[in-house]
Amino acid sequence: MPDEFDTCETWPFECLRCLHVWEEEFVVRHLCDAYGNGGDIWLSSGVPVQPPWSDACCPACGAYRVTCFPPGCPAARRPEPEPEPEAVLMPWPDRASAPVPERTHLPGKLLVALGVPMALFVGYELYAGAMAAVHPHP
Incomplete structure (x- = not known):
């Protein structure tokens, strides 16, 4: 007889590029068929998604360099970076010496x-x- 049950899990994430920390909530549907074969379906907002440890994207900067921690781990392993003091902008003497913007x-x-x-x-x-x-x- 097939068996099925759902669990709710909250997974903490951290972006390795901008150090943004956030949590996402998933519903895990655990399935088991009549032969004892099991499988999981991960849902986010009712939509099937990849498991949290694969293909995560940072909501702050869009980077894919994201690490996740198992449910129950603290959301932040590192302290949030302190905000840098506001820089005073000085006018450039001419356009030729202006800094080149960082390439994306x-x-x-x-x-x-x-x-x-x-x-x-x-x-x-x-x-x-x-x-x-x-x-x-x-």
């Missing part, structure tokens, strides 16, 4: 999603070209 980096998953197919395509074209040069068609 694309998320690693996007680079892999674009780079791997492109590398496979280029590699195949190089291989096909080399084979055509070695074995020309009559």
Whole structure:
């Protein structure tokens, strides 16, 4: 006879980029079939999601460099960074000496999603070209 029960778990997260700390609440639906095989379905706001330890994104800065702690751990392992004193901005003498803004980096998953197919395509074209040069068609 299939067995099913739900548990509510609160998982603490910390962003390794901006040190933002937050908690998310999940409902875990534990399932067991007639043969004793078990599985879990993770729900957030009633929607099936990945488990908390995979694919978390920081709500503050959007980074994927996020660590999570098991339920029951304190939400913050490190103290929150103290706010820096407000800087006094001075006008720059000319535009040429203005600082260059920091370059934003694309998320690693996007680079892999674009780079791997492109590398496979280029590699195949190089291989096909080399084979055509070695074995020309009559």
